[in-house]
Amino acid sequence: MCPLQLQLARVGGLQLSKEPHFDDHQMITVCCCCGTFLTKKLQAFPGDMDHSADASGLLEGSDIGSQKERVVTEEEWLQKWEMGNIGFHKEQRHPLLQKYLDVLLNGRSGLRIFFPLCGKAVEMKWLADMGHTVVGVEVSEQAVKEFFSDHSLPYCEEPVPEISGAKMFQSTSGNISLYCCSIYDLSSSIVGKFDGVWDRGALVAVNPCDRQRYASLMISLVEKNSSYLLVTVSYDPNKHKGPPFYVPESEIKSLFGNCCEIRCLEKVDDFSERHRQWGLDYFLELLLVDAVCLALCNSSSSASSPGSVAAVVQTLFSGTLALHQAGQREEGSCCKLVLSIPVNSCQVKSWQRVGKARQQLSRGNYHPARNAGGK
Numbered sequence: 576m577c578p579l580q581l582q583l584a585r586v587g588g589l590q591l592s593k594e595p596h597f598d599d600h601q602m603i604t605v606c607c608c609c610g611t612f613l614t615k616k617l618q619a620f621p622g623d624m625d626h627s628a629d630a631s632g633l634l635e636g637s638d639i640g641s642q643k644e645r646v647v648t649e650e651e652w653l654q655k656w657e658m659g660n661i662g663f664h665k666e667q668r669h670p671l672l673q674k675y676l677d678v679l680l681n682g683r684s685g686l687r688i689f690f691p692l693c694g695k696a697v698e699m700k701w702l703a704d705m706g707h708t709v710v711g712v713e714v715s716e717q718a719v720k721e722f723f724s725d726h727s728l729p730y731c732e733e734p735v736p737e738i739s740g741a742k743m744f745q746s747t748s749g750n751i752s753l754y755c756c757s758i759y760d761l762s763s764s765i766v767g768k769f770d771g772v773w774d775r776g777a778l779v780a781v782n783p784c785d786r787q788r789y790a791s792l793m794i795s796l797v798e799k800n801s802s803y804l805l806v807t808v809s810y811d812p813n814k815h816k817g818p819p820f821y822v823p824e825s826e827i828k829s830l831f832g833n834c835c836e837i838r839c840l841e842k843v844d845d846f847s848e849r850h851r852q853w854g855l856d857y858f859l860e861l862l863l864v865d866a867v868c869l870a871l872c873n874s875s876s877s878a879s880s881p882g883s884v885a886a887v888v889q890t891l892f893s894g895t896l897a898l899h900q901a902g903q904r905e906e907g908s909c910c911k912l913v914l915s916i917p918v919n920s921c922q923v924k925s926w927q928r929v930g931k932a933r934q935q936l937s938r939g940n941y942h943p944a945r946n947a948g949g950k
Contacts, residue, residue, distance in 0.1 A: 642812050642820055646782045649714055649757070656715040661694070662849055663776050663819070668698050671806065671862045672773060675840055678864055679771045679802050686770040689796060691758055691777040691789075695722035698773060703750045710766055712754045719744050719753045737765050759785075759792065768798045775806040778827075779819035786822070790830035803835065803865035808858065809842070815853045827863065835865035 655661055672679070680686065686707045690699055693711030695718050703709045713719050723730045728746050735741040741756035754761065772793065781789045797803065805827070812821040828837055840862045850858040 642817050643783050645816055645820070646784065647780075647818060653715055653717075656717045663780075664694055664696075666697065668701055669775055669806070671841060671843070671860070672698055672775070672804065675804065675862060675864070678840065679773065679804050681802055683770065687767065688771045688773060689766075689769040690773055691793065692780055693722075693753060694718045694776070695725060696773075696775070697725075698775075699751060699753075700726050700728070702773075703746075703748075707750070709751045710754070710769070711752075712756065712758045712761055712766075714755070714757060716742070716755045719755050722753065735765065737762075759788065761792070761796070763796055766796065769796055770798055770801050772797060772801065772803040772805075774803065776819065778805060779808055779817075779822060781820075783820060786826070786830060794831070794834050803831075805863045805865055807861045807863065808845075809861060810850070810855050810858045814855055824861075824863075831865050837863055837865050839863050 679688075684706060688702055688707050688709050690696055690709065690711035693699060693713045694715070695713075696711070699709045699711060699722065722728075723744065723746070728748075728751070730744050730746050730751075732742055732744050735743050735754065735756065738754075738756050738760045741754060741760060743752055743754050745752045754766065774793075778786070778789065793803070807822050807824075807827065808819050810821055824839070831837060842859050842861050844857070845860040846855070846858045
């Protein structure tokens, strides 16, 4: 046993095993020297998508048919802005974004951050002032112009050649670009791809019949290692027709789960007199993080988000391969990783591939090019 294993087993209370036992949340530490797994059961997160009920404890299986057919037209949204009926707009930065900003940025600087259905969100200038490039899309030209005037930002206006009737408003500094058009007219060829997304008031404003279309678009607009912070709401959908719409966590997982690893970071009580007037008894905001790992959707991708299966493989061998190729592999040169389980069949298969590659590595005949793609 290598020194790192000895230390982890002694201090961390880890148990040694030759193979991980996938039955609950565990911390799995893999030694690249001898291939031993060290496991320690972890307490499940209260907001874990697989292990907790919906915020209300009851809604996940309730009838939401009253909202299913609801359609809010573009004209209705424009009228809300014209009449000043914009209770959804917040004058102050969202506390959950401030609290979990590090999750969005992940230690990176100079990111491209997307604000879908942005309105005149104050967080856009906040992030731009940090040195990030902000791109938003909003159907209301009034909302876009109010954003720049509220912050005394000079801007220029120009048409978007690829979209009939669309306009792009850009700050003269160039770090804030807001497209005035339907979000469904956008594509990565027009706006590029993004390192992060702040989705507050967007998914919950999309008509239920358009959610799959929206999710597919959002996935197409993000880079492989992006972070997607999504704010949803929870209330009794039989008492309010929306918007904002109630989107069950199970549906979010269905919409994004194939390409994202989804976890609930926090649930907060946001009940106010406004919600009481809607006839509601409670109103919660849920902050979800969708770690986009397109490597799971595209087996040719080599990069992935932290915690994904592809990242497990990458992390497992990243440090050790470098030492091995340089002829400097020594006992104690270990690599550890953390993942949350239970796992699906894809992950089990990946673990089998990891085990095979690990055996090859221990025999000194692991070749990255030959083993690319887990073959």
